[in-house]
Amino acid sequence: MAASFLEIISKVFGWIYTLCWSLSFYPQPILNFRRRSTSGTTIDFPAINTLGFTAYLASNAAFLYSPQIRREYALRYHGLTPTVQPNDVAFAAHAMILSALTLSQYVPAIWGFDKEGKRGPGARISKEILGITVGSFILVGIVALTVAVRHDEDPKTGFAWIDVIYTVSYVKLFVTLVKYLPQIITNRRNRSTQGWAIDQILLDFAGGLLSIAQLGIDSYLQHDWSGITGNPVKLALGNVAMFFDVVFMVQHYCLYQGKREGSSAESEEDPLLSETSSEERI
Template sequence: MASWNSIPLEISYEVVGWIAFTSWSISFYPQLILNFRRKSVVGLNFDFVLLNLTKHSSYMIYNVCLYFSPIIQNTMIPVAANDVAFSIHAVVLTALTLFQIFIYERGPQKVSRFATGLVVLVWGFAAICFFIALPSHSWLWLITIFKFAMTCVKYIPQSHLCPLPLMVQPIIWNYDHSLRLYPTPHTVYS
């Protein structure tokens, strides 16, 4: 990561980031513990767990790719170590909750068709974008797709469609921009 202009600011950034990591990470444990003690997931919203796994998986892909990207070395990486740690932790604990759904008493509950359809749509969209990015090596654009997928999973089930134009614009801009920033030997500009 690029150097900070202020040591106190850098320390504050790190401390606040790890406090946020701890606070958000703790929030996953009560449900896991409750499910384990009861050996039941009755009352747990399965849609929430599936959508949360999708959201945190896409967030993890975004964070890990940006944090470990050799292209972005020596620049101010917009992802901190605590972001990477949280997203990995969130995926693991959400996956454990999903595992509990399969092994514990769940009653007549099931995942809704809407949630299943949304997850298939989001991951299908990301897969198509992967194959679009592959020939031109537009990896910056592709990881932006994962961030977009996370935002869709977060807002669409809540019917907050107002930010949709604001969510799509950076994807379009970053695709063209990433081609110019990181051209491949085969890229031709007119």
């Protein structure tokens, strides 16, 4: 009875955190559209987010749907199955699409935004983010080539295709470690969170808590904590995201509370849009 109840709670937590995380991708593009501008934000965030969630989608789909990857996982983890759930795949696909949509807003010709944002700070992808993107492809390629060349017979002790999938998932993990930094620096430079939607951070924080809770419940039900060690990316994603969410909340509600905005309205005296025509303001 208790196990059945926990299974229900796990599924409920899973879909709620999926909803929270999925909804967190809407406030920023909506705010950009309302302001007709991307000023106050950096293109690095949606750019590397698109890369990260593409990798996350690929790894989750492989763990959930690939018979070979699931077989190799079972060999390494006492016959257990991956703790990846259908909601993880659904979330990753949705996040990838919304990240790409937000990225497209940095091309003024597509959305009709003011061109000041195109020339402003953070309007071009930084060399660091480009380097991470290229390096990620090279790393995955090296691991895949190693697996293909070695042909190790025992996936439990040798190189196997599951290692390629783990490498892809680590790309997402690394992206999460660095993706928030450009925006944190931008907020600090502007001494303001104007242009940055805080609603996405609140939803992200709630999703992180429920994601960790679901992972713990699933591992408890399997009576083996390898459900966590076997899915380190999901564990790390929740914790790392929540840490940076707290940083953004401190910036918004404590450090720069006199120069902040919500995602639902734009101040008429927005200094980040000072050179935009009055017709373009909302």
